[in-house]
Amino acid sequence: MGDLVRYELDGHLATITYDRPDALNAINAEMRRDLNEAFGRFRDEEEAWVAIVTGSGRAFCAGADLRGGGGSAGEFPGTFWEKPTANSFESGWEIFKPVIAAVNGLCLGYGLTLVTWCDFVIASDRAEFGFPEVRLGVPTIVGAIRLPQRINWQYAMEILLTGERFSAARAHEVGLVGWVVEHDRLMDEARALAQRLLAAAPLAARTVKEMAVRSRTLSDTEAIRFGETMRKVTGATEDAREGGLAFRERREPRWTGR
Numbered sequence: 001m002g003d004l005v006r007y008e009l010d011g012h013l014a015t016i017t018y019d020r021p022d023a024l025n026a027i028n029a030e031m032r033r034d035l036n037e038a039f040g041r042f043r044d045e046e047e048a049w050v051a052i053v054t055g056s057g058r059a060f061c062a063g064a065d066l067r068g069g070g071g072s073a074g075e076f077p078g079t080f081w082e083k084p085t086a087n088s089f090e091s092g093w094e095i096f097k098p099v100i101a102a103v104n105g106l107c108l109g110y111g112l113t114l115v116t117w118c119d120f121v122i123a124s125d126r127a128e129f130g131f132p133e134v135r136l137g138v139p140t141i142v143g144a145i146r147l148p149q150r151i152n153w154q155y156a157m158e159i160l161l162t163g164e165r166f167s168a169a170r171a172h173e174v175g176l177v178g179w180v181v182e183h184d185r186l187m188d189e190a191r192a193l194a195q196r197l198l199a200a201a202p203l204a205a206r207t208v209k210e211m212a213v214r215s216r217t218l219s220d221t222e223a224i225r226f227g228e229t230m231r232k233v234t235g236a237t238e239d240a241r242e243g244g245l246a247f248r249e250r251r252e253p254r255w256t257g258r
């Protein structure tokens, strides 16, 4: 792992921290590589079942690095015509493990795009959000795709087309943030939510998230057929047997993730 993103695994909980506080965690080419490495590790590491993403210092992430240099969106091999569409978590990597954003401060541009891919958003009462791109003369693309899928159209358009910053309270009001908490309680609250998620069998939970994601673009019949196939796959795991056994023995299940 590089120097600009920290990845810590505590039991089954991974914490990914933007760690470039001097630049308000703005994303340059090096941080993009570190971020992709962290999310790739979370996706692939068997022991990691749930992740929290947060920022060090007073910001969550001030978006793309504007001091020049580029590279915040990562590398694209090939020419323009062969550009792949997904080369990071923010741009659409499939990760079916739950991800919690613990937004500790300013959350702009690319930082907010990442938040729109997280399943849960807990914000400090000091957090502030915004897509300033239109005020810089550039469009936000993935943000424009994702935000209207998460919140009411006119609030999404207000955020995307004005580029204004808005408070955690407003973010909660429009449904972008699930919980606003006292700044000093942020990580405790995020970890408490993570513990609730860790009570679930990890492979069953992954199947549920994958169903929720894929069924958005499938017909009902295809979604049900796919889901019934996934039910058989999940039912063949050690955890499915453990679930029934623990119920019969009246004890807490011991999930293995296998």
Ligand code: COA
Pocket (backbone or CB within 6 Å): 022, 023, 024, 026, 027, 062, 063, 064, 065, 066, 067, 106, 108, 109, 110, 132, 133, 136
């Ligand atoms: N890219 C590169 N560096 C950034 C940055 C960015 N997006 N955002 C903040 N920084 C750096 C500043 O240059 C400054 O560095 P310095 O101390 O070496 O000069 C440091 O982070 C602190 O920022 P500063 O502007 O002094 O803090 P502030 O509290 O006065 O203002 C912001 C905070 C976020 C309002 C302001 O930094 C800003 O507008 N940043 C640009 C945000 C943006 O438009 N991002 C979207 C890109 S698509």
